[in-house]
Amino acid sequence: MAKPKKDAQARILDAADAVFVRRGTDGARMQEIADEAGVNKALLHYYFRSKAELARAVWLRIATSFVPGILEMMASDLPLDEKIDRFVDVYLTRFARHPYLAAYIIAETSRHPELANAFFSSGRDQAARRMVETLREQIDREVANGRMAPLKPEQLLVTLAGSCVFPFAARPVVSAALGLGGKTFETFIEQRRKERPPFLKRALRP
Amino acid sequence: MAKPKKDAQARILDAADAVFVRRGTDGARMQEIADEAGVNKALLHYYFRSKAELARAVWLRIATSFVPGILEMMASDLPLDEKIDRFVDVYLTRFARHPYLAAYIIAETSRHPELANAFFSSGRDQAARRMVETLREQIDREVANGRMAPLKPEQLLVTLAGSCVFPFAARPVVSAALGLGGKTFETFIEQRRKERPPFLKRALRP
DNA sequence: GTCTATATGTTGATAGAC
């Protein structure tokens, strides 16, 4: 293509992503999105009929890009230890790059719970079930061999997710509680990246 | 008092609390607060000058009622095991009773990080530091005696908080991922209440 | 203190020129 910049529609979607995630759907302003996209407000309505639909487009893009990879990794036959390593690494990296993402997902789904379905629809719901069952089998096997304490896969999954998501979602509170500055918080996360897998694996021992 | 109901100002504050927490500050409407308080919109401005100030009053009440008790418990000389038991029990109970609270705190502080200071101001910042230092000493002592794996108190605290907060903050996503209905989610939490302390204590072993 | 009525300002959305 001779055109170097993305076309207007793509720029608008990217800008909307940034603004909606940063401000929340209610707090976001069409004007700010237009400014960030370098176009006029009217153009937002030309490509995406309304604010609600633009918000929906942003949400779908995030939801569909968020879960799939992890689902199949967690449903694979990799050893449990390896799954923990990868899960922690992938999500800590991801949220470190998108500071507002965790809080955005939590805030939006809290007020519109049905939005959470977008994460696990069109086939991904099956993948989620497979993930849980695979984990259950892996755990049961380890428990039978006396190498692991009994544990529901659901609890493990929530623990795993929470370990990675919470520090970012609650970053301001965590920083205030522990007296962390911007740079210190990054250090805290890198520390966590190293400590978390061993910590979790110790908890799994019988 | 002959008057059975609370006075208007208190009713307004309670109503504002409910609405702001449920809808978020941006999504909340003064009309809905007035309705829920059983008064007219104009009265909200009579007692609290503006929406921003009303939101601030709600935030301060929540922030100051949220942390103090736990801070001193965690800074006390109770054994580590006991602290874990109490922390988990207190916060799981608390969030179970206020379904929107976790997401509200996360959403508001994410967009206005300075709000997090309200949790740790006027003396509570010192209490927070004392808590961290007390934990550090307790941990170091256990580590020296070979009864515990090395661990930063900051990491322990975030893990502890995340263990309790995350399931509620991300409830819709968790429910969708695991296929939990309303009642099943409660079961999940009660299961967590029992499993979490042993899980964490296993992770602390050397 | 509490209400009704109204003013003021903002924002999402549209009309229409180019």
Add this chain to the structure above:
DNA sequence: GTCTATCAACATATAGAC
């Protein structure tokens, strides 16, 4: 497709009666 100008709908806030 993209812009300028404008509308219509709310939402916050105030004035003033009771």
